[in-house]
Structures are given as C-alpha cells and as structure tokens.
Amino acid sequence: MENPIIQLNGLSKHYGSKKAVENLSLKINKGEIFGLLGPNGAGKTTTILMMLGLSEPTSGEALVCGINATNNPIAVKRKVGYMPDNVGFYDNMTALENLMYIGRLSGIPEEKIAVKARETMELVGLGDELYKKTGAYSRGMKQRLALADLLIREPEVMILDEPTLGIDPAGIKEFLVLIRQLSRQQGLTVLLSSHHLHQMQQICDRVGIFVEGQLLMEGNIDTLSGNLFGKESYVIQVTVREPLANAQALQQELQQLEHVNKAATSEYGVELSCSQDITPDIVRFFVHKGLNVTGVQKKEYGLDEIYQRFFENNAKKHVQ
Structure with missing residues (x-):
C-alpha cells in the first residue's frame, strides 16, 4: 500500500541559467529503501539539501513526514x-564520548545518555570499540559511528549521501547489510544517494x-529491466549431454511456452530469451523430454546493464 513519507512535487533548483534540479516529482513510502542513482554532478546532493530545508527550491515543494521542508526546516530536522x-x-x-555529546545536543536527558549511547553503538556493531578515540577509527568504523549518530536521535527517515565512499x-558489504537490517527492524525509511550501481542493487527496494x-x-x-529490455529480461541457457535430436521441433515447442520470447538451439543445448525467470519450468520441460541436462545458466539484467542500455537508448534518440 502506498504510504509516502517523502513527497517531492515539481521540485526545481536553478542557479542562473543552470538547472541543477528540474521538475522533480517522487514519492518514497514508509519503510522503503530508495536509491537515487546518477553520476557525480547529476543534482542528487542538491535535491537532498532541499529536502532538508538547507537550500530553497526555485519552484515546487519537498514534503518530508508531511512537513514542508522549506517552510519548517527545523521540524524536518x-x-x-x-x-x-x-x-x-x-x-x-x-567514540562513546562523541556519541554522548551528540545525545546531549539532541536533548536526551543526561541520566539516559550513557546507556542509550552504548546500546546504539552495540546496534551498529561497535560495542567493542566504545573507548577507542575516533582518530584511530577506520573509514568503515567512522561510517558505522555516523549511523549511530543518526540512530541515537530516533529519526523516521535516514538520508545517506555516498555512504560507502x-x-x-568487505566493509561495504557489511555496511549495506547493516543499513538493510536497521530499515527492516525499525521501519526506517532510507534514501540512499550513490553512483555505485552494484551496491544500489544489493540494498534498494526501488531506484531512480x-x-x-x-x-x-x-x-x-x-x-526497469522490463521497460528497457522488454521480453528479453532473462536469458536462460541449458546444455545437455547428448546432441539434440529434432532440434527445430524442440525449438518451436519451447517458443510456445508462456513467457518465452525466443529460443535458439545448438548441438548441445538451447538459449532462451524470457520475460520472466522460468528456469525451473524449463528444466522440467527438458527432463520430461528425457534429455540429460548437464548445466543451466541464467542471466538477469542488473543495474549495470539497465544503466548502460538506458544511456545507449538515449544516445540513439539524440543521433536521430
């Protein structure tokens, strides 16, 4: 069910003739992890600053938790x-002293700060590093401490700008798992801005x-894959032990299966372009035909391929 906690309506930011953000409309639902994906200089950070009330839009509005960020930035923060x-x-x-200091600035009662700070550091996996000076922390540890910095304030929304930089x-993988766990366990909405495609694919429910x-x-x-690749969103390759007999008839029969767009046979196998992942159905089909399957490979189009195809398509439009 749609339950937007972030809603951007026609949001624009111009610096003279330069359009840093232009007519951006977007809804992000409660508990969702949304990835804002784009190259450096695309306008991602400018958008975030407007959402926080730190930059005034040229036009449009940013509503966060139902609050207009431009009119009431303190409430959004x-x-x-x-x-x-x-x-x-x-x-x-x-690290503990840093976090307790942040807790005081956030208005946490003095008698609760130490316990809450320790609990929060345990939550982000720094329970054994409480008394180490942050000057000796690695970049990954500082990012975990930064998460603790956010969590001790008990936010409803977390906005992370290039958090794995x-x-x-190994640290990136652990950090992404941690963000996803926190989002699911605490119902946190997360907006993640990055240009790292593979990382975004690992963690995000949706991307833009x-x-x-x-x-x-x-x-x-x-x-996104369906929009760009259409009926070829999945490619399934099946190999068999013995050469295929009646390959043409087999190919025609495979092409009659639901979700199969195209089938191409070779001496020892077949490659299918499908609109859905029907790998189990294809394997059962081969077994039913009495064919000895020796290998199955599946290719799904991920963000890398989506991103590449997207820019290829747009480049073709400009050429035309």
Whole structure:
C-alpha cells in the first residue's frame, strides 16, 4: 500500500541559467529503501539539501513526514537523520564520548545518555570499540559511528549521501547489510544517494535514474529491466549431454511456452530469451523430454546493464 513519507512535487533548483534540479516529482513510502542513482554532478546532493530545508527550491515543494521542508526546516530536522559523504568527529575524544555529546545536543536527558549511547553503538556493531578515540577509527568504523549518530536521535527517515565512499569491499558489504537490517527492524525509511550501481542493487527496494537534474526512470529492478529490455529480461541457457535430436521441433515447442520470447538451439543445448525467470519450468520441460541436462545458466539484467542500455537508448534518440 502506498504510504509516502517523502513527497517531492515539481521540485526545481536553478542557479542562473543552470538547472541543477528540474521538475522533480517522487514519492518514497514508509519503510522503503530508495536509491537515487546518477553520476557525480547529476543534482542528487542538491535535491537532498532541499529536502532538508538547507537550500530553497526555485519552484515546487519537498514534503518530508508531511512537513514542508522549506517552510519548517527545523521540524524536518527532528524527523530526519542525514549522513553527508564526509562525516566529522572529534578525533581526540572516544567514540562513546562523541556519541554522548551528540545525545546531549539532541536533548536526551543526561541520566539516559550513557546507556542509550552504548546500546546504539552495540546496534551498529561497535560495542567493542566504545573507548577507542575516533582518530584511530577506520573509514568503515567512522561510517558505522555516523549511523549511530543518526540512530541515537530516533529519526523516521535516514538520508545517506555516498555512504560507502572510501570503504574497502568487505566493509561495504557489511555496511549495506547493516543499513538493510536497521530499515527492516525499525521501519526506517532510507534514501540512499550513490553512483555505485552494484551496491544500489544489493540494498534498494526501488531506484531512480537521475541525470542532469532530472529523474528519468524509477522503479524496482524488474520494472526497469522490463521497460528497457522488454521480453528479453532473462536469458536462460541449458546444455545437455547428448546432441539434440529434432532440434527445430524442440525449438518451436519451447517458443510456445508462456513467457518465452525466443529460443535458439545448438548441438548441445538451447538459449532462451524470457520475460520472466522460468528456469525451473524449463528444466522440467527438458527432463520430461528425457534429455540429460548437464548445466543451466541464467542471466538477469542488473543495474549495470539497465544503466548502460538506458544511456545507449538515449544516445540513439539524440543521433536521430
């Protein structure tokens, strides 16, 4: 059910003749992880600043938790936790001291701060690093501490701008898993801004392709894949032990199956282009025919292929 907690209506930001964001309309539902995907300079950070009430739009409005961010930015800040791409802490203080200081600034009663800070650091996996000075923290540990910084304020929405920048691959995977767990466990809405396609695919419920200030496509991976690849969203390759007999008849029969768009046979197998993932049905078909299946490979179009096809299609339009 649609339950928008972030709603952008015709949001635009112009700097003279430059259109940083142009007529952006978007709804993000409660508890959803939405990825704003685009190259550097696409307008993602400008959009975030308008959502936080830190930059006034040229036109349109940004509603966060039902609050107009331009008219009432303080109220929005009470509802939203924001992690910029470069988070700073007091390096000569321990992580716990940093978090307790943030708790005081957020109005948490003094008698509750220490317990809440410890619990929050446990939640983000820093329970054994409470007393280490943040100057000795790695980039990945600082990002976890930044999450704790957000969580101690008990936000309804988290906005993360390039949160995995500078983290090693193993740390990135752990960090993304943590964000997803927090979103699911606490019902947090997460807006994630990034240009890293593979990372966005791992974590997001929906993504929007954002280019030159405009949201050009949005949806889940299946929707975007279907829009760009049509009936060829899945490619399934099946190999068999013995050469195929009556390959042409087999090909025609396969093409009659539901969701199969095209079938091409070779001596030892078949490749099918399908609109849905029907791998189990295809394997059962081969087994029913008495064919000895030796291998099955499936290719799904992910964000990398979607992104590439999207720009290929747009380049063709400009050429025409």
